[in-house]
Amino acid sequence: MPPIRVASILKNACPDECFTVKGWVRTRRDSRRGFSFIELNDGSCLKNLQIIVDADVPGYADVIRRVTTGASLEVEGVIRESPGRGQRIELQATALSVIGDADPAEYPLQKKGHRFEFLREIAHLRPRTNSIGAVSRVRNAISASIHRFFQSRGFLYIHTPIITASDCEGAGEQFQVTTLDLPRLAQQTTQIDWSRDFFGRPAWLTVSGQLEAEVYATSVGDCYTFGPTFRAENSNTARHLAEFWMVEPEMPFYELQDNIDLAESFIRTIVSDALEQCPDDLDFFQQRIDSSLLDTLEQIRSSDFVRLTYTEAVDLLQNSGQEFEYPVSWGRDLQSEHERFLTETHFRQPVVLYDYPRSIKPFYMRCNDDGRTVRAMDVLVPRIGEIIGGSQREERLDVLVSRIEECGMNPEDYWWYIDLRRFGTVPHSGFGLGLERMVQLVTGMANIREVIPFPRTPGHAEF
Numbered sequence: 001m002p003p004i005r006v007a008s009i010l011k012n013a014c015p016d017e018c019f020t021v022k023g024w025v026r027t028r029r030d031s032r033r034g035f036s037f038i039e040l041n042d043g044s045c046l047k048n049l050q051i052i053v054d055a056d057v058p059g060y061a062d063v064i065r066r067v068t069t070g071a072s073l074e075v076e077g078v079i080r081e082s083p084g085r086g087q088r089i090e091l092q093a094t095a096l097s098v099i100g101d102a103d104p105a106e107y108p109l110q111k112k113g114h115r116f117e118f119l120r121e122i123a124h125l126r127p128r129t130n131s132i133g134a135v136s137r138v139r140n141a142i143s144a145s146i147h148r149f150f151q152s153r154g155f156l157y158i159h160t161p162i163i164t165a166s167d168c169e170g171a172g173e174q175f176q177v178t179t180l181d182l183p184r185l186a187q188q189t190t191q192i193d194w195s196r197d198f199f200g201r202p203a204w205l206t207v208s209g210q211l212e213a214e215v216y217a218t219s220v221g222d223c224y225t226f227g228p229t230f231r232a233e234n235s236n237t238a239r240h241l242a243e244f245w246m247v248e249p250e251m252p253f254y255e256l257q258d259n260i261d262l263a264e265s266f267i268r269t270i271v272s273d274a275l276e277q278c279p280d281d282l283d284f285f286q287q288r289i290d291s292s293l294l295d296t297l298e299q300i301r302s303s304d305f306v307r308l309t310y311t312e313a314v315d316l317l318q319n320s321g322q323e324f325e326y327p328v329s330w331g332r333d334l335q336s337e338h339e340r341f342l343t344e345t346h347f348r349q350p351v352v353l354y355d356y357p358r359s360i361k362p363f364y365m366r367c368n369d370d371g372r373t374v375r376a377m378d379v380l381v382p383r384i385g386e387i388i389g390g391s392q393r394e395e396r397l398d399v400l401v402s403r404i405e406e407c408g409m410n411p412e413d414y415w416w417y418i419d420l421r422r423f424g425t426v427p428h429s430g431f432g433l434g435l436e437r438m439v440q441l442v443t444g445m446a447n448i449r450e451v452i453p454f455p456r457t458p459g460h461a462e463f
């Protein structure tokens with residue numbers, strides 16, 4: 001029978017109730033008075049279950065030696081009120097057995113307080129630590145909250161393809177997918193004949209499900225995708241992964257400000273849900289990772305986001321008196337240092353920037369009448385910078401086609417996307433949220449590699 005989980009025992013159990021629990025040993029201490037304390041964790045919550053094993057438990061002397069950090073155990077026992085500090089109850093063992101040993105000479109997680117860089121090298125064991133265990137639970141809560149947010153508003157969850165032949169803004173950042181025999185081709189001097197590849201043409205891993213989501217938004221209505229996304233950007237930053245999870249809602253009949261309203265309530269709902277559902281894990285992050293975490297999250301939950309145009313932000317940055325590594329000038333993309341200055345130093349709360357120069361944004365964003373800007377929006381949050389990027393989409397056939405040409409692409413490659421503007425076109429909007437950046441925001445973890453189970457970054461794909 002599956003055991004009762006520790007989270008449920010700690011929450012609900014009363015003195016004199018009997019349970020069988022199973023989990024992994026965090027620590028064991030032997031008292032000189034002939035009994036042992038075991039801290040057992042089964043991943044269901046941050047807290048351990050304290051287990052008292054008296055010397056008269058059958059087989060005590062033999063079994064207790066094998067109760068070492070990392071070993072797996074089955075324990076039967078009775079709940080007692082705990083006289084010790086730090087826990088309400090403890091389990092007084094009546095039977096104890098080791099399911100799997102963990103040799104203390106070899107188990108790498110003996111001591112506490114390993115560096116995150118080291119833990120990445122043992123990604124198969126790191127979820128057994130307090131911090132990565134807590135990240136896993138928060139990531140789960142956020143994922144569930146994302147689905148709830150959209151489901152409760154009648155959005156359809158759609159699954160867009162992972163393999164795609166269209167290169168949505170991804171120039172040079174895409175992983176190619178091929179079944180061609182590359183070593184053999186490398187020895188031939190001839191040009192590659194893509195018609196002999198699996199799909200009869202070049203194909204890549206998706207950088208975004210947006211274009212396909214637009215197809216569904218303009219037929220079934222409000223919808224969202226939530227899936228893996230791939231970018232071969234060779235940037236070793238603390239907020240970029242080569243494989244990450246993106247949530248992309250797409251809404252017909254939404255204009256830019258409607259889109260921003262939705263993005264704002266989306267982020268505030270996720271933060272608010274995390275505060276309510278993961279209080280122990282967030283307290284842990286507040287104590288161990290970032291002492292301003294709970295203030296930041298409360299602030300996000302309780303106050304409106306600041307909204308200003310890209311042009312206003314450029315003026316503000318130029319007149320701020322702040323020294324930046326990269327200069328700010330109208331028409332250039334803002335760097336992370338600029339975004340963080342706005343949200344961390346100047347406004348000290350989330351900031352939405354909109355109406356960006358059209359020259360730095362992709363072809364599908366709706367052109368404004370000024371001829372220089374498009375209806376793009378980015379949501380910036382403290383410590384991360386950009387967490388959401390979105391836009392109102394160009395719904396006018398002629399403008400879209402000339403924008404595709406202006407961006408140096410061939411409209412024929414986008415024939416089906418263009419068709420959406422030929423047959424019953426409507427104004428529509430959407431955005432993309434990087435799940436990992438959201439988990440970073442909620443946990444305070446400094447590096448994005450700590451908030452995904454098995455990070456893929458340049459040179460790293462083990463596990």
Ligand code: ATP
Nearest residue numbers: 231239240241242244386387388389432433434437
């Ligand atoms: P950045 O400027 O930070 O590289 P971007 O503008 O290229 O991001 P978008 O194309 O707007 O990103 O993607 C939407 C969202 O996806 C971003 O706001 C971010 O939350 C997330 N995201 C983008 N690239 C990555 C990445 N390499 N790793 C993790 N999350 C990412």
Ligand code: MN
Nearest residue numbers: 378386388389
């Ligand atoms: Mn962006």
